[in-house]
Amino acid sequence: MTRIFLRLAIIGLGTASILLVGSLLWFGLNPQRDPAQFPIQTAALTPDLSALDQATPLPGYEALGDLVANTPTDGPFVVNFFASWCQPCRLEHPYLLAFAQAHPGRLLGLAYRDDPLASAQYLNSDGNPYAAVASDTDSLNALNFGLTGVPETFLFDTDGSLLFRSPGPLVGALRSQFEQAWEAAQP
Amino acid sequence: MTVSARQGRSLSAAVRAVLLFLLAAIVLIFCKPVSAFSQSLEEIRAKALNNELRCVVCAGQSIAESNAELAQDMRAQVDRLILAGQSDGEIRTWFVERYGDAVLMNPPLNALTIGLWFGPFAIFTLGLAITLLVLRRGQARLTLRRGNGEASERDDRVGGI
Structure with missing residues (x-):
């Protein structure tokens, strides 16, 4: 009786440990997984918009420098972090221009860790998609948003609650997810 | 002198050496390194907090260990919050609210962990x-x-x- 019980227990435990180790290896050795990727808890965290007034205007874009005054209050809006030194930002830039043309006044830009003059020159040469744009002084907004890199795009509802977060350039799957979230956010 | 006696003597010498080594190790553990510079309380707190917060763009490094740009930003923010008079707990909460529990090097004890x-x-x-x-x-x-x-x-x- 005990013998059968013990045998069953050992077979059960053996199977369980093989499954456990197997699934850990399956997860850990998956080449698609980047172990350095920081787990972003999008559902739990709402970016803190309180430091939007502490951004530095870009030379030549002073009229668009006030992010707070230019934040739409009548519908969803988008905050995009970019930098002139950031190559992936150039991938999404044509899409940002098209988006801004289709939805004027909805896209705000923050330059992350960038010389304001360099940011302004980038916008001069590649085009400015932003209704309001400034340089993120001391990375205050980057930390308030829980930023892990540039580009990163945040879609907010009118009340400032986060609807969607794109932890990379708006191309491919991230772009279609963003577009879906944007469509769903329309009042 | 018999073989066993000689062995016994060398053995006791080895034991004595090991004991001496252990004693030295214990003494060294209790010796604190003396710095030529005195640190302010704020500096000590910032260093401790920097070791507790994870650099979110590095693999398994704290912001004290990393010199990534984001880690520099996070260290600067720790300094600012200390100067603003926030407690260690409040500063930890500040980062957890923005980056989630994963920003802490030591996972907190909750239902998930x-x-x-x-x-x-x-x-x-x-x-x-x-x-x-x-x-x-x-x-x-x-x-x-x-x-x-x-x-x-x-x-x-x-x-x-």
Whole structure:
């Protein structure tokens, strides 16, 4: 009786440990997984918009420098972090221009860790998609948003609650997810 | 002098050397490094917090260990919050609100991480229980064989548990 019980227990435990180790290896050795990727808890965290007034205007874009005054209050809006030194930002830039043309006044830009003059020159040469744009002084907004890199795009509802977060350039799957979230956010 | 006596003497010398080494190690543990510079309380707190916060773009490094740009930003923010008079707990909460629990190098104890904290102890206890059970059965079988002679030999050959 005990013998059968013990045998069953050992077979059960053996199977369980093989499954456990197997699934850990399956997860850990998956080449698609980047172990350095920081787990972003999008559902739990709402970016803190309180430091939007502490951004530095870009030379030549002073009229668009006030992010707070230019934040739409009548519908969803988008905050995009970019930098002139950031190559992936150039991938999404044509899409940002098209988006801004289709939805004027909805896209705000923050330059992350960038010389304001360099940011302004980038916008001069590649085009400015932003209704309001400034340089993120001391990375205050980057930390308030829980930023892990540039580009990163945040879609907010009118009340400032986060609807969607794109932890990379708006191309491919991230772009279609963003577009879906944007469509769903329309009042 | 016999061989065993010589061995005994060299053995005691080795033991003495080991004891001396251990004593030195213990003394060294209690010696605190003396810095030529005195640190302010704020500096000490910032260093401790920097070691507790994870650099979110690095693999397994704290912001004290990393010089990534984001780690520099996070260190600067720790300094600003300390100067603004925030407590260590408030500063930790500030980062957790923005980056989630994963920003802490030590995972907090909650429903999600309970397996992480107590799983190893549970597995150890289970293993210990199985080992004891198997050992006791082996012991029982041994006494059985001593008592019955060949009666239980078949069991051993089959090797059944």
